[in-house]
Amino acid sequence: MKETYAVDVSPDLISAVTDAVVAEVTAWQSRPLEPLYPVVFFDALRVKIRDEAVVRSKAVYLALAVLPDGSRDILGIWIEQTEGAKFWMKVFTDLKTRGCQDILIAVTDGLKGMSEALAAVFPATTLQTCIVHLIRHSLAFGNWKERKHMAAALRPIYTAPSADVGSAALDDFERGPW
Numbered sequence: 001m002k003e004t005y006a007v008d009v010s011p012d013l014i015s016a017v018t019d020a021v022v023a024e025v026t027a028w029q030s031r032p033l034e035p036l037y038p039v040v041f042f043d044a045l046r047v048k049i050r051d052e053a054v055v056r057s058k059a060v061y062l063a064l065a066v067l068p069d070g071s072r073d074i075l076g077i078w079i080e081q082t083e084g085a086k087f088w089m090k091v092f093t094d095l096k097t098r099g100c101q102d103i104l105i106a107v108t109d110g111l112k113g114m115s116e117a118l119a120a121v122f123p124a125t126t127l128q129t130c131i132v133h134l135i136r137h138s139l140a141f142g143n144w145k146e147r148k149h150m151a152a153a154l155r156p157i158y159t160a161p162s163a164d165v166g167s168a169a170l171d172d173f174e175r176g177p178w
């Protein structure tokens with residue numbers, strides 16, 4: 001608090017505030033979910049977290065739903081040491097246990113084993129690889145100095161309104177200097 005906000009607070013105050021919100025956070029984490037979500041984004045972020053007086057890098061799993069009216073809802077946040085398909089299966093199972101019966105489209109980063117984990121819990125769900133992750137993966141094949149130009153050249157492919165337009169954009173990309 002002092003570093004970030006220039007405010008001195010005692011450890012007792014931090015404990016009291018934490019204790020006051022624990023019940024509310026626990027209720028949010030276990031709240032019932034809608035039976036159907038049109039689109040849910042699943043991703044994990046690497047975050048430095050202080051754990052027993054040691055700062056460790058942990059995976060923070062996030063499920064973000066897009067509702068039929070276009071609004072968004074965070075379905076849950078989970079923390080684990082590493083990102084992996086086994087833990088994602090636990091996340092999917094938790095969502096199902098809390099009432100989610102179906103997800104029309106799940107957007108993920110293409111993690112190995114993710115499709116099998118998703119199919120085990122939500123077999124009718126269509127799996128879509130996140131466009132941002134696809135672009136990042138594509139950029140890895142180019143020279144570092146060309147990344148900005150490659151990203152600009154890839155944009156018409158990923159934002160094409162139809163397969164024909166996307167195919168033409170891909171042809172243009174293939175003729176690029178890379």
